[in-house]
Amino acid sequence: MNFNWTEEDRAYRARIRDFLRRELPADWHSIARHGPGSREQTAFSLEFCAKLAAEGLLVPHWPREWGGENRPTWEHFILGEEMWAAGEPRGAQYMNVNWIGPTLMRYGTPEQQQRYLPEMAAGQAIWCQGFSEPGAGSDLAALRTRAERDGDDYVINGTKIWTSYAALADHCFLLARVGSGEAGSGSDRAGIAIFLVPMSTAGIQVRAIPSLIGHGDIHETFFTDVRIPATARLGAEGEGWSIIAYALANERVGIPRYQLSARVLDGMVADLAARGRFDDPVIRSRAGAAFAACEAARMLVYRVVDQRARGAAPGPESNIARVAVIAADHAVTDFGLDFLPHSFSGDGVSTGGDPDLLAHHERAIVAGIAAGAAEIQLGLIARRHLDLPREAP
Structure with missing residues (x-):
């Protein structure tokens, strides 16, 4: 592995640093103290990400058809390094950029891609991830949230916890159990699916959890008879575990x-x-x-x-x-x-x-x-x- 940066790499890093010097206000770190899920930082991050998008620096590694520039992996990572050096002013958008968007590109239907990717590329969507549960944190396969098929819909019931950005999110990337598998078995990975759930759907209740990192960052989220169309499922029933493995691999490299x-x-x-x-x-x-x-x-x-x-x-x-x-x-x-x-x-x-x-x-x-x-x-x-x-x- 060659650790020597090319001239193009150094120029790209310099471009990002110049943008940050121009666009980050002097009081940025005071804004950040409110917490990444706060209304103050969320409002700032939406405005900041719109500027990043206009500069071609929000999703440069994405394909051109979805608003990117097909930038190579290393340039994407240089962008992440510089954002984190500045305290990650993208806020919740890092999830869209690093793993929700790429996961939709790989597993989403054309309709799902057209629905969600343009607003992500413009920096105007907020997502939360519905993974952990009170009894299924590190062992996600033990999850109990269930999505029952009802004609052309699914009806979701369950609880998620430690949900970052849930109070202000537009959508939830939700992990739920489907089919006849035993809830919470811890080994039934085949009976898991992913759903793209609008947070405005009836039956969703969000409760803030006091946190070290500011107000409004993490939440407990309750799903009670939440009805969504079957077209909101990402991938096939039972494909959720492989999808989540792909998503998490992107998430961890991106931080x-x-x-x-x-x-x-x-x-x-x-x-x-x-x-x-x-x-x-x-x-x-x-x-x-x-x-x-x-x-x-x-x-x-x-x-x-x-x-x-x-x-x-x-x-x-x-x-x-x-x-x-x-x-x-x-x-x-x-x-x-x-x-x-x-x-x-x-x-x-x-x-x-x-x-x-x-x-x-x-x-x-x-x-x-x-x-x-x-x-x-x-x-x-x-x-x-x-x-x-x-x-x-």
């Missing part, structure tokens, strides 16, 4: 959080140097270790992106990279807590703390759980790739 961690670390080092404290060998050693964790995460993620770019079959690298990104997050926040603890005080604004650093710390905690907790990833690596037993003999 280079190490880039944000590295920027936050740079800011802390500059702060310590300005205070005359960075000559302390203990501080320098710990800063070096945190930087190394960020770079290790970067290199492991690059291996996954390289596999994607070459069309190679995915291996253990994606799970390993996920663990490394979580480790980098925590190395940076632990460094800050040990050497700049005042920066984490109160709300980070009225108490004289650092709102950017506090936001990173809060979201690092959540990021270690969402999209596949670190412990789950380690278990997958052990069982699938190291052939270790579930329990010690």
Whole structure:
């Protein structure tokens, strides 16, 4: 794998940085403190993504027929890195860009593609994902939400939890059990389907859950006799598990959080140097270790992106990279807590703390759980790739 960026790559990164300098307001990080699911950040992100779309920087990796430019995989990833370095101002749109849109391109009907992809490419759609349930988080195959066929419709009943953006979402990418399979069996992956559900449909109730990362970010979502047409099903009945595997593979490659961690670390080092404290060998050693964790995460993620770019079959690298990104997050926040603890005080604004650093710390905690907790990833690596037993003999 060649890690040397081409002149085209460097020019593309410079173009993105120039756009961010022009379009991100000075108070962007204060807006971000409201939380990615807040009305404040959602309103900002819709406006920002419309500008990205006009600049050709929202879905450049998509096919031209759907508003993209057929940009190569690495340029798509450069875009993701720069967005995360800036604190991910796209908000909920990252889901549309990175995995919901590509999943619809692969599995959707022409009617579904025509219905949903143009508004995604324009940056004007908000989606939420209906995966986790109170009894089915990391083990999604244990889900109990059920979609019963009724003539030309499905009727959905069940509960989803930790649903990001649900209160403001236009649509839900919903995982539900179909057919006669036993709900919550944990092994019946064949009886699962995906549905594209308008959040305005009668019978959907959304309740906010208090969160570390701002108001309105995560929710419990209740589906009570929610009737949708059969044309809202994505793919065939029983194809949901393979669809979700494809979607999650795109999601996890599309979140280079190490880039944000590295920027936050740079800011802390500059702060310590300005205070005359960075000559302390203990501080320098710990800063070096945190930087190394960020770079290790970067290199492991690059291996996954390289596999994607070459069309190679995915291996253990994606799970390993996920663990490394979580480790980098925590190395940076632990460094800050040990050497700049005042920066984490109160709300980070009225108490004289650092709102950017506090936001990173809060979201690092959540990021270690969402999209596949670190412990789950380690278990997958052990069982699938190291052939270790579930329990010690």
